[in-house]
Amino acid sequence: MSKIKQIKENEVHVLKTDGKTTKCGFDTTENPENWEKVSDSSKVTCAKNGCKQG
Numbered sequence: 001m002s003k004i005k006q007i008k009e010n011e012v013h014v015l016k017t018d019g020k021t022t023k024c025g026f027d028t029t030e031n032p033e034n035w036e037k038v039s040d041s042s043k044v045t046c047a048k049n050g051c052k053q054g
């Protein structure tokens with residue numbers, strides 16, 4: 001599962017398989033400077049449906 005970090009909010013989200021949108025619905029191509037690829041083993045901190053784990 002690929003993860004991506006929203007830099008301003010310092011939140012880690014889960015990426016969909018398209019590599020462009022998060023599972024909670026953000027389009028990372030709209031503000032690419034706001035997003036940073038992180039390790040797949042990073043802890044997801046987004047609490048929204050889709051990304052939220054457990």
Ligand SMILES: [Zn+2]
Pocket residue numbers: 012013014022023024025046047048051052
């Ligand atoms: Zn999310």
